[in-house]
Amino acid sequence: MSRRGRSATLPDAPHHHPVVREPGSLVVRHRSAKGEVADYDFTALPLAPTMQQSWAALFAARCAPGGGWNSLASSRSTWKELRAFARFLAARDQPPRDVGELTVAVWNAWRISRPRTSSGRRQILTIAAFLRPDPRLPQVVREAMAKRVFQVKKAEAAYSPDEYPQLRLAAQRMFRGACLRIRENTVLLHRWRAGALEPGTGQWLIGEALDCLARTGEVPRYVGSDGSRTRIVSRYLRAMGGDNAAATWERLFLNRMEAVALAVLLVADHGLNATTASELPVPRATPDSGEGGFSVYRIELEKRRRGAGRHFETRNITDFGADSPGRLITLALEATAHARALVAEQAPELDRLLLWRTNRPYQGRRDDEVRVGVIGVGLHHTAPYIWGQQVGLSGSPMRRLRKTVNVLHRREPGQNTQDTHDSVYVLPEPQAQQAAAEMIADGIADAVDHAHRTLRARLSDTTRPGDRETVTAACTDYHHSPFTGSATSCRASFLLCTACPNARVTPAHHPRLAHLHQGIENLRAVLAPEVWSADWGDAHARLEDLKMRIGPPVWREALARVTHADREAIE
Secondary structure: OOOOOOOOOOOOOOOOOOOOEOOOOOEEEEEOOOOOEEEEEHHHOOOOHHHHHHHHHHHHHHHOOOOOOOOHHHHHHHHHHHHHHHHHHHOOOOOOOOHHHOOHHHHHHHHHHOOOOHHHHHHHHHHHHHHOOOOOOOHHHHHHHOOOOOOOOOOOOOOOOOHHHHHHHHHHHHHHHHHHHHHHHHHHHHHHHOOOOOOOOHHHHHHHHHHHHHHHOOOOEEEOOOOOEEEEOHHHHHHHOOOOOOOOHHHOOOOHHHHHHHHHHHHHHHOOOHHHHHOOOOOEEOOOOOHHHOEEEEEEEEOHHHOOOOOEEEEEEEEOOOOOOOHHHHHHHHHOHHHHHHHHHHOOOOOOOOEEEOOOOOOOOOOOOEEEOOEEEOOOOOHHHHHHHHOOOOOOOHHHHHHHHHHHHOOOOOOOOHHHHHHHHHOOOHHHHHHHHHHHHHHHHHHHHHHHOOOOOEEOOOOOOOOEEOOOOEEOOOOOEOOOEOOOOOOOOHHHHHHOOOEEEOHHHHHHHHHHHHHHHHHOOOOOHHHHHHHHHHHHHHHHHHHHHHOHHHHHHHHHOOOHHHHHHHO
16 A cells, blocks of 8 residues: 555566475575575485475475575575585485484484584584474474584684784785786776777787777687687787786786785775675765765675674765775775676676686586676685685684774674674683783772772661770671671771771761861871871771761761760860
């Protein structure tokens, strides 16, 4: 219904949910919310036909609209674990033929066989979550699945103050070098297209080759009789100085390692995780960038693990100079301009910033790699690990780098709640603990000082039987003093009675305490400030606290009731 109560116009053609599984077929097609498609053939799993049929039905239900899997990453990760579980079942002496034949012994054997790592824990939880919707799953197996799975403690620590700058510098050198290379060749290309180069010269031939490279992703090559492209045309080969990547397509495109360096800088500058950086849409400059003509980019971030309705976040980042947060975005747009132009022609629906040129045509060996012709999209497979090894690390820097940035530099959540940021990232981090040690010690010292300067004696209307009178208050437990222990009677100064929980202050004590307060005030004029603070400061602060608790009018009245005996006792 419209706002005015009119029926909405129906579409011309009837609407149907996408078909995820053909009747009688064991091939499930998953179409993600972004329109990406992947097929999963359950006949390829080493299972009995009835088990294949059951798994295909469960899988199709999750792939269907509203089934819970909105991205191909979800279905692909589950498919990976299903293949491992299928191989495990096939290796049993008597493999179960359907879901209803699964036993507790089989499930426990599967649990025990998994390594006590994060991947092993994920396999157990994924298979349990996949099989639970089947009503034929035995109840005893459900109870076995419900048992707590071991926790894996992550030993990742943030990079040290020496490691972090070196890592960032390595990424900057690689990416800035690529930017300068692409910028130089782009200027040459624009000069060729403007007719500013003399025809037939070496620079002109390079410009012509760059024009073909920008339009097709390839430099001019000979075409064989079967239509395949063979070696580079000789005149361009001589002009460009070789047929390797550096001499040809790297003139206008990032290579895979340079794309990883860009992703590392995105994490270092903005605290993103690897998946968010990999899938980052192309930032757009706002129409009105304000005074000064600075570019203000609107960055759209997605993190699916945050839950429905909270996946998306936007940030505005300004490029106002070399060290500004938005300068990296400006450079990234410049370095990927030619790759984005190619992708816009071949796959206009794909909106990604992190694009790079592959060294060879895509062979389709990995179903989680997105390719558009010769252009690779995002971070793939082992690229971050290879890059980390090239710069002297033991593996991928992405997780540790994000923790370093958000905990030690930005010091605020990065696409996490404050509770997650504090409990998962800050508290386990040794550097954060070390930095907080001095602050905690100061807090404890302040708390102790505050306790010494705060009235701890109890306020009461009257004394009670058994109370012993002191110079300043009534004592309820003379033999168990917090200052001198319980072995002997209290030997503490009468000035400490106001700091003792065993003391009781009644209105009868107010005149004497008010006179004491006034006497300590008078000592300020005859003692050095540091001496007065050391000897009398805490007692004075406790009397000030008492004055505020009972109120200035009562305090003035108490001063008017001071007797000769009170003055003698205080003096």
